[in-house]
Structure formats: C-alpha cells, structure tokens
Amino acid sequence: MFNQIRLIIFKEWKLEWRNRAAMAGLMVFILSGVYISYLSFKKIVDVSAWNALFWLLILFMAVNALAKSFMAESRGLQLFYYSFLNPYAVILGKIIYNGLMLFLFGIITFFIYGILLGNPVQDMGMFILTVLLGCFGISSVLTMISAIASRAGHQSSLMAILGFPVLLPLLIVLIHLSKNAIDGIDFSVNLKYLTMLTALNLLVPSLAYILFPYLWRE
Numbered sequence: 457m458f459n460q461i462r463l464i465i466f467k468e469w470k471l472e473w474r475n476r477a478a479m480a481g482l483m484v485f486i487l488s489g490v491y492i493s494y495l496s497f498k499k500i501v502d503v504s505a506w507n508a509l510f511w512l513l514i515l516f517m518a519v520n521a522l523a524k525s526f527m528a529e530s531r532g533l534q535l536f537y538y539s540f541l542n543p544y545a546v547i548l549g550k551i552i553y554n555g556l557m558l559f560l561f562g563i564i565t566f567f568i569y570g571i572l573l574g575n576p577v578q579d580m581g582m583f584i585l586t587v588l589l590g591c592f593g594i595s596s597v598l599t600m601i602s603a604i605a606s607r608a609g610h611q612s613s614l615m616a617i618l619g620f621p622v623l624l625p626l627l628i629v630l631i632h633l634s635k636n637a638i639d640g641i642d643f644s645v646n647l648k649y650l651t652m653l654t655a656l657n658l659l660v661p662s663l664a665y666i667l668f669p670y671l672w673r674e
Contacts, residue, residue, distance in 0.1 A: 457545045464541070464549025465556075472557070482521055486565050489513050494572040503576045503638050510569055511590075511631060514562055515623070518594045521561070522554050523615050525602035547603070547668040551661055555595035562587050578640030586637055589653050590630040596660040597622050603671055622660075629653050 472479060493500075493509060500506040566587065570577075577583045601618045633649040 457542050460541055460545035461549040461552065464546060465553045468550065468553040478524075482517060482561055483564075485517055485520060486513070486561065486568065489516070490565065490568050490572055493569075497573065499574050504635065506573065506576060507631060507635050507638060510566070511627060511634070513565055513569070514590070515594070515627070517561060517565065518558055518591075518598055519615055519619065521558065522595060522598040523602055525550050525554060525599045543669045544665055547599070547664050548661070551592075551596050551599045551664065554599050555592035558595050559588055559591040562591050577638050579637040582643070582646060583634055583637035586630060586634045586653070589657055590626070593626045593630075593653065593657045593660065594623065596657065596664060597626070600660070600664040600668070603668060607671060626653075626656050629656065
C-alpha cells in the first residue's frame with residue numbers, strides 16, 4: 457500500500473506540474489488577497505485581526521485548491537483507480553499530497569503577508585508548526601468532502617455546506633494556538649491546544665480511512 461500511496465502522490469504532482477495554470481491561479485489568489493488586504497489596512501496593529509485574516513486567506517485558498525481533488529477526475533479515471541488501486545492508498549495519498557501542497561502555499565502566503573502587513577509573530581517555530589498541522593487538518597476534511605461531492609453529481613456547493621461545520625472546531629483551535637504563538641506564550645500553555653489539534657489531525661484521516669472504501673464502492 458505504501459508504494460501505491462507514493463504513486464498517488466507522484467501522479468498528483470505530475471498532473472499539477474503539467475497544469476501549471478492552476479498553480480499560477482493559486483499564486484494570483486494569494487497575491488491579490490494579500491495585496492487587497494494591504495490596500496485596505498496598510499498595517500494591521502491588532503494581532504487578533506492579523507491572525508483572523510491570515511486564516512481566512514488560508515481557508516479560502518484551501519477550498520479553491522482542494523475542491524478538485526476528486527471532482528475534477530473523470531469517471532474513467534475513477535474506474536481505473538477502482539480496478540487497480542487500494543482505496544486506502546487513494547484517500548491517504550490524496551490527503552498527504554494536498555496537505556503538503558497547502559502547507560507550501562500557506563508558507564508562501566505567510567511570507568508575503570508578513571512583508572506587506574507586518575509580522576508580529578514572536579514564537580516562529582510554534583506558528584510554523586501550527587500552520588503545518590492546520591494545513592494537514594484542513595486537507596483531510598476537504599479531501600474527504602471532495603470525494604463525497606464527486607458522488608453527488610460534482611456539486612461544488614457541497615464543499616462549503618459540508619465543510620464549514622466540520623472545519624469550525626479545527627479553525628477555533630488553530631486561531632487560539634496561532635494567537636498564542638504570535639504573543640510568544642510559553643509552550644506549556646499551548647500544550648493542550650497542540651494535543652487537541654493533533655487529535656483532530658488523527659481523527660479526520662482515521663474516519664476517512666474507515667469510510668472511504670464504502671464511498672469507493674458507489
């Protein structure tokens with residue numbers, strides 16, 4: 457199964473690289489979102505507003521980037537997957553790839569965001585760890601919802617309808633943890649949020665691992 461996961465990740469990367477217009481579109485989304493924020497605020501003094509706006513940019517970028525995980529695939533390609541691949545490898549491979557891609561663009565967003573709107577983060581290591589765990593958590597949720605939406609007539613509106621209630625607990629923990637990293641609060645205070653965030657990152661892929669094979673048969 458590990459070889460199949462590796463093949464899925466490699467296949468997704470090759471397709472993404474061939475369709476560089478999609479990656480360029482994400483970069484345009486990042487640049488335009490951050491630049492509009494810069495034109496509106498110049499510099500955000502309130503760190504809570506800085507933090508909330510950053511995660512809003514990440515969330516909307518994730519919805520745009522990950523909606524195509526399954527919905528962009530043809531029925532023929534899905535039949536090919538069904539015939540030759542383990543469903544567990546398919547869902548885990550896509551979650552890992554989407555998480556890595558979202559983390560990469562999240563770091564780019566943070567870099568540009570910090571240049572234009574200031575960087576108030578005091579505990580950089582904790583903030584980067586939060587972005588990493590947050591990107592993989594968001595990737596897990598949206599990848600599974602993309603699979604569900606692809607079985608419901610490729611209705612992209614389902615991404616927002618189903619995604620928001622599931623993402624809300626994750627976003628609340630992410631906002632608290634990243635705010636603590638911005639303020640430079642001691643690690644012992646952040647431990648409970650890190651535990652909750654890690655638990656959510658394990659829970660959602662575990663549910664996807666259990667439920668996806670049933671969805672796969674449809």
